[in-house]
Amino acid sequence: MALTTTSGPVIPFRLANRKRKSDHRKSKLRRNRRRALTWLRQMALRSVLKISLYRRMPLKSISRLWGRFNQVDLPVFLRRPLIGLYVWLFGCDLQEALVQDLRSYRNLGEFFRRQLREDVRPVDATHMLTSPSDGKVLYYGKVQNGILEQVKGVTYSLRGFLGPQTWDTSVPLALTSAGHDLMHQSDDSYQSSLHLRPGNELYHCIIYLAPGDYHRFHSPTTWTVHHRRHFPGELLSVNPGVARWIQGLFNFNERAVYTGQWEHGFFSMTAVGATNVGSIKIYCDQELQTNIHGKQPQNTFFDKPFPQPVTLHKGDMFGEFNLGSTIVLIFEAPQGFRFKVKEGDKIKFGRPLGCTA
Structure with missing residues (x-):
């Protein structure tokens, strides 16, 4: 009788104790999750405020x-x-x-724009694509669904970077609103509307020129330039640290986008401005003026078609920065195209950048 009486309530007591401990752990876990989410929201807000303040700087x-x-x-x-x-x-x-x-x-x-001796940068003849400049490879690879990566995990939009696909029309030099034609177009459909050749993919490569680098840039392949689009934009720093911090950085900054054709189809080469880049000079486009006075409305650009396309051969001088900045290549190539560089590589003008397998 005593054993039965004694042992009867023991099991419910132990179960209740375990339940209280389990409830306590769950409650503590919920509190920790709430605290973590609150912390993440606060950090995100601080980051947004910092970026906003940074962009407001003159x-x-x-x-x-x-x-x-x-x-x-x-x-x-x-x-x-x-x-x-x-x-x-x-x-x-x-x-x-x-x-x-x-x-x-x-x-x-x-001195920034100094020329090099002819023998120090031989242009590789065996690869279809060579580096247009000295610098550091920030990122490279395929363009997926109209989204590019400026560094690992930080993206920007192809349609925002290039703007409306009007470069194949004979529009006069004019200030145009970039947002009007792109409002109802997705990033994926924008890439599809480039009409790549069957069996081709869209690729990109970003090369950052540091202050100590050779500041002239050259044609990375033989191609013809049909159109120039100048986005006045901002002049945020484009060094790798800032590129990891600001999503869509290259779509904010001033840039001169040159589009045309190479042997495999669409080809574009863009000179992106940055803080302390006094000017971008393009040798075949004397009309281009960058970092001009006056704030332009957001999402605007100047278009200039080339009625007589300009042919550039691999290694030809294309332009120069007044201090360092960034070159962005976006091009179509066969599916077997392979880059010969890695993220973070220091590369020299004329060295192999990529080729088909």
């Missing part, structure tokens, strides 16, 4: 002032120490320069 005015400063002629006795300091800070290789005497450069701008 970066275009600062860049224009920097550009003017770079063009100020230096006294001969100051050229070697001041430009030499820049060489030391950013690791420039003077042995590659066509002119190695620093006293021959009247200002910093001339």
